[in-house]
Amino acid sequence: RIHEEGKDSIPEHPYLWETDVEICLVGGSCKSPIERFWNGSSTMYILQKATHNEESDSREESNTDDSVSAPELLPKESPGSLALSVGRARQLISLYTMVQNPNVRHVGISELVVLPPLWVRCDASDPEHTSWIGAEPLQAANKATGINIHMVSCDGPTADKNCFANLEELKMEHKIRHHSSVVTTKGFAQYELIRAAAVEDTIAESGSNISVAITWNNVDKILETPPLTSAATLNISLESGDPRSPVFQLYRELQFLFALAEGLKMGVTEWPEPPESESAVELVQEFLTDLKKKLDGDCISRNKNETEQIKCDTAAVDSCMKSIFSERGDLDFAEQLWCKMKSKCVSSYQELIDCFTLVIKSLELGEIQPWIHQGSSSFLSKLIQQSYHGRMEVVSLSGITPIQMLLEIGLDKMKKDYVSFFIGKSRSSLLFQDYFISTSVDLQEQVHRVQKLHHMLEILVSCTVLLQFRHENLFPLTQICMKYYKENPLNEKHVFQLPIRPALVKKFYQNDNPEIWKVEISSGHGQKEVKTTWQVSANPPVEHVTANNSGLFCDSTVNGSEERLYFVTMTKCSQVHFT
Numbered sequence: 001r002i003h004e005e006g007k008d009s010i011p012e013h014p015y016l017w018e019t020d021v022e023i024c025l026v027g028g029s030c031k032s033p034i035e036r037f038w039n040g041s042s043t044m045y046i047l048q049k050a051t052h053n054e055e056s057d058s059r060e061e062s063n064t065d066d067s068v069s070a071p072e073l074l075p076k077e078s079p080g081s082l083a084l085s086v087g088r089a090r091q092l093i094s095l096y097t098m099v100q101n102p103n104v105r106h107v108g109i110s111e112l113v114v115l116p117p118l119w120v121r122c123d124a125s126d127p128e129h130t131s132w133i134g135a136e137p138l139q140a141a142n143k144a145t146g147i148n149i150h151m152v153s154c155d156g157p158t159a160d161k162n163c164f165a166n167l168e169e170l171k172m173e174h175k176i177r178h179h180s181s182v183v184t185t186k187g188f189a190q191y192e193l194i195r196a197a198a199v200e201d202t203i204a205e206s207g208s209n210i211s212v213a214i215t216w217n218n219v220d221k222i223l224e225t226p227p228l229t230s231a232a233t234l235n236i237s238l239e240s241g242d243p244r245s246p247v248f249q250l251y252r253e254l255q256f257l258f259a260l261a262e263g264l265k266m267g268v269t270e271w272p273e274p275p276e277s278e279s280a281v282e283l284v285q286e287f288l289t290d291l292k293k294k295l296d297g298d299c300i301s302r303n304k305n306e307t308e309q310i311k312c313d314t315a316a317v318d319s320c321m322k323s324i325f326s327e328r329g330d331l332d333f334a335e336q337l338w339c340k341m342k343s344k345c346v347s348s349y350q351e352l353i354d355c356f357t358l359v360i361k362s363l364e365l366g367e368i369q370p371w372i373h374q375g376s377s378s379f380l381s382k383l384i385q386q387s388y389h390g391r392m393e394v395v396s397l398s399g400i401t402p403i404q405m406l407l408e409i410g411l412d413k414m415k416k417d418y419v420s421f422f423i424g425k426s427r428s429s430l431l432f433q434d435y436f437i438s439t440s441v442d443l444q445e446q447v448h449r450v451q452k453l454h455h456m457l458e459i460l461v462s463c464t465v466l467l468q469f470r471h472e473n474l475f476p477l478t479q480i481c482m483k484y485y486k487e488n489p490l491n492e493k494h495v496f497q498l499p500i501r502p503a504l505v506k507k508f509y510q511n512d513n514p515e516i517w518k519v520e521i522s523s524g525h526g527q528k529e530v531k532t533t534w535q536v537s538a539n540p541p542v543e544h545v546t547a548n549n550s551g552l553f554c555d556s557t558v559n560g561s562e563e564r565l566y567f568v569t570m571t572k573c574s575q576v577h578f579t
Contacts, residue, residue: 002045003115010043014050021084021092022050025116034119036516036541037152037533037569040136045118047092048082048544083123083544089133092120093149096135100144101578114139121544129153131542138527138575145527146577154542156567164568165534167222171521174532177572180523185219189226190516191509193234193467207493208238210466211515212505219519223536225510226502234498234505236477240458247454247461250417254454256342257414260407261447264400271347280345284355287340291333291368328420333370334380335413341406352402356380360395363387373416377439378408404443411446418453421460422478435486452485455492467505473498513564515539530573536566 002015006025014022026032027043034044084092096118098104117136124131134150171183193210216230226232241251256272263269278286331339337359346352362368363383372381386392395401415437436449459481463469469477477498484494518535535541 003113006043016050017047020050020088022048022082024048027116033121033543034132034134034152036537036539037132037535037571038134038150040117043116045116047084047089047118047120049084049121051082083121083131086122086124086126086130086133089120089122089130093118093133093135097147097149097576100137100147102143103578112144114142114144124154129155131544138577140527145579146575148530149574149576151572151574152542152569154540154567154569157540157565158568159563159565161223161563164222164536165570167219167519170519170532170534174521174523174530177532177574178523178530180530183521183523185217186520186522187214187216187219187224187226187230188516188518188520189214189514191512191514193505193508208242208462209235210238210462211235212500212502212509214502222519222534223514223517228501228503228506230502232500232502232505234463234500236459236463236496236498237493238455238458238462239492240455245458245462246465247457250457251454253342253410254414254451257407257410257450258447260403260410261444263403264407265444269349269403271349274347278345280341280347280351281354281358283340283345284337284358287336288358288362288368291370292362328417330373331413332372332376333368333384334372334376334378334409335416337380338406338409338413342410346406349402352406353397356395356397356402356405360392360397364392366390373412376412378412379405380409381412407443407447411443411450414450415453418450418457421457422453436482448490449485451490455490456481456485459496467508473500473504513538528575530575531571532573533569533571535569535571537569538564538566540567541569 002011002023002025005011006027010027010030011025014024017023024046025043026046032042032044033046096115100112100115102112114137117134119132119134122130122133128151130151131154132150132152134152136148136150137144138146138148167185171185174183175181190211190213193212194208212232212234214226214230214232216226241255242248245251259270337355341352341355346355359380360383364387366387369388370384372384383392383395419437436453438449439446441449456478460469460474460478463477464474477496480496480498484496488494514536516535516537518533521532521534522529524530
């Protein structure tokens with residue numbers, strides 16, 4: 001019944017079975033509780049102890065906001081309370097296996113279907129410390145032909161590598177258990193590169209993470225360093241807005257742009273505190289006065305060298321950033337005006353009106369003839385073009401008009417900033433950039449797309465600064481990011497994946513401890529393939545089994561050196577065949 005109901009959408013709450021078991025169907029966007037040691041089907045049943053039996057009877061009639069959501073499978077205070085005894089788990093696995101077996105006719109099921117895998121939380125009370133038992137159907141022609149049974153045990157944490165398994169002993173144990181003469185081995189290791197990189201302080205502690213996942217065949221020993229012939233994937237997840245990021249000042253500029261867009265949408269704009277130095281009106285007046293003085297010369301020269309160089313907010317920019325994201329030397333009048341008026345200066349709606357009043361008056365009187373980029377789409381740019389011919393439309397600086405005018409010139413400026421970087425540094429084609437700089441959508445959507453551009457910039461700059469990436473690596477990474485963001489909304493938790501050669505980042509992890517190291521021993525082929533997996537991880541792979549420490553370095557020393565604490569996870573497989 002749960003399988004049928006879950007075909008359209010994952011149920012929002014678990015189902016009570018008998019009096020002590022909750023059944024949760026997990027899939028889609030739900031976080032899998034077994035992802036740290038198993039990477040099989042994305043949809044599965046999770047069985048655990050029912051903790052709210054009295055409420056379960058009335059759950060169907062209760063408000064959905066009060067129900068237990070499938071992604072929240074563990075209570076924050078006592079996750080161990082959801083574990084069932086190993087004996088009860090074995091009984092549930094047996095029932096699941098019997099339901100799948102076409103030779104068993106007395107279970108009252110008219111039509112057999114291949115169900116998603118099923119996993120049961122266990123309390124690790126047996127001698128093997130079993131923390132999960134899983135059952136995965138084997139199938140052919142949409143019919144179940146057998147069941148793979150997975151037994152997962154977990155110990156630790158420990159810093160003593162002398163207690164780790166011996167690879168040859170693991171291989172021999174697998175051969176004896178499965179009556180096989182030949183086994184193959186496959187290794188997996190994951191290293192965090194942000195912590196290991198030399199300039200680690202560039203990225204503050206946050207949700208940001210850059211790691212590399214490496215796989216290889218023919219493992220020789222436990223915890224061996226992956227060979228350079230391995231396959232590697234860089235996993236990048238970065239959140240914008242870190243004060244120590246090299247592009248933090250640009251992020252602040254983007255935040256002001258976003259505040260203007262929110263002001264248009266909500267009808268209320270949050271202005272920054274007034275500056276202690278010159279006001280925005282004074283800065284704009286000085287700017288216009290300088291342009292008036294140049295009017296006797298070639299004031300509309302398009303020579304870059306004669307364009308005013310705006311130096312704003314660069315004091316806090318990291319020195320390494322100057323060679324990566326230097327300010328453009330071709331800022332036009334509207335872009336320079338934006339630099340004068342942005343968040344550090346404009347502090348009220350009235351001040352904004354006063355600034356634009358000065359500009360429009362100077363244009364109407366012909367006191368300035370500023371240069372603007374060809375193709376600029378802002379309303380101010382159109383007024384400037386009209387001023388070239390001595391006739392300008394009447395502008396009413398009231399309502400949302402001033403805010404919209406400032407938002408438009410900020411959008412124009414920041415779009416050119418980002419495009420300049422992507423073309424100059426990553427040398428990306430304009431295949432997707434037309435989408436990001438399009439003016440055919442409303443201003444809110446334009447701001448949303450500029451936010452995507454900034455997130456991509458954060459990723460590329462981090463890889464350039466931390467990992468010393470060059471064009472040949474930045475180019476494919478840019479294309480991956482652009483493809484994702486052309487098809488998806490802004491998501492700073494998304495993990496971008498880039499296939500790389502291990503040699504590219506080896507210097508950052510070769511002397512570091514892995515976050516995860518795993519060896520997979522297998523034998524057999526097709527549906528008769530069986531696996532034994534031995535894994536160490538810095539973080540606990542099982543949430544409902546309590547531990548005193550996780551992901552920390554040991555306070556004591558082992559064999560005279562500081563070692564990382566590791567959890568040890570063993571997954572053993574057995575099979576039941578129906579025919």
